Amino acid sequence: MSIVPEQLFTPVHCQRCGQLLEERYIDAERRRRFQCVNCDFIHYMNPRVVAAIIVWRGRSVLLQQRANEPRAGYWTFPGGFLEMGELPAHGAARETLEEVGLAVEPAALVGVYGRADIGIVLVAYSGESPAGEAYVADPESLQVRWFDIDNIPWQELAFETSEAALRDWIARRQFAEGAK
Ligand SMILES: [Zn+2]
Numbered sequence: 001m002s003i004v005p006e007q008l009f010t011p012v013h014c015q016r017c018g019q020l021l022e023e024r025y026i027d028a029e030r031r032r033r034f035q036c037v038n039c040d041f042i043h044y045m046n047p048r049v050v051a052a053i054i055v056w057r058g059r060s061v062l063l064q065q066r067a068n069e070p071r072a073g074y075w076t077f078p079g080g081f082l083e084m085g086e087l088p089a090h091g092a093a094r095e096t097l098e099e100v101g102l103a104v105e106p107a108a109l110v111g112v113y114g115r116a117d118i119g120i121v122l123v124a125y126s127g128e129s130p131a132g133e134a135y136v137a138d139p140e141s142l143q144v145r146w147f148d149i150d151n152i153p154w155q156e157l158a159f160e161t162s163e164a165a166l167r168d169w170i171a172r173r174q175f176a177e178g179a180k
Helices: 088-100 160-179
Strands: 021-026 031-036 048-057 060-066 079-081 108-115 120-128 141-148
Touching: 048 088, 048 160, 060 088, 079 088, 088 120, 088 141, 108 160, 120 160
Parallel strands: 048 120
Antiparallel strands: 021 031, 048 060, 048 079, 060 141, 108 120
16 A cells, blocks of 8 residues: 555544544535544544745745655755644744744745645745754754755755745745835
């Protein structure tokens, strides 16, 4: 069996009572859902939220090279799955500190991007890091590096959502510069 690492596993057991789930058509919702054969609990499967920060300094943006699948060896900006009880901006800042060792304020929302095929929603912020050294702060990256915005490795970006967010951020930045 091939495993898509970013895909959620099909649930087998009820998270409420532990009995088996069965895929059923739920009339009221007009959808197939996983429902418990014992207690009728419906196990909803909804997209998960990833929060991230496009960290910038002058003309450069900070990217990390992923150590793990999916897309090991490819580049993206720091970010990760939100934890329960956490707001998107807090999660983005936490992940950035954990991954590249920089405390960055997620100052502006760049955009919200979705991948319907695997059920992921990316909330991308931008934030300036005027000083401090970025480094590989956890085992999730192989290296972290500043890229001039003219030298972003577009062909080696990890995800289409990272690319879309970076393109939006650059377009807005150039618009702002042109408006000066
Ligand atoms: Zn149950």
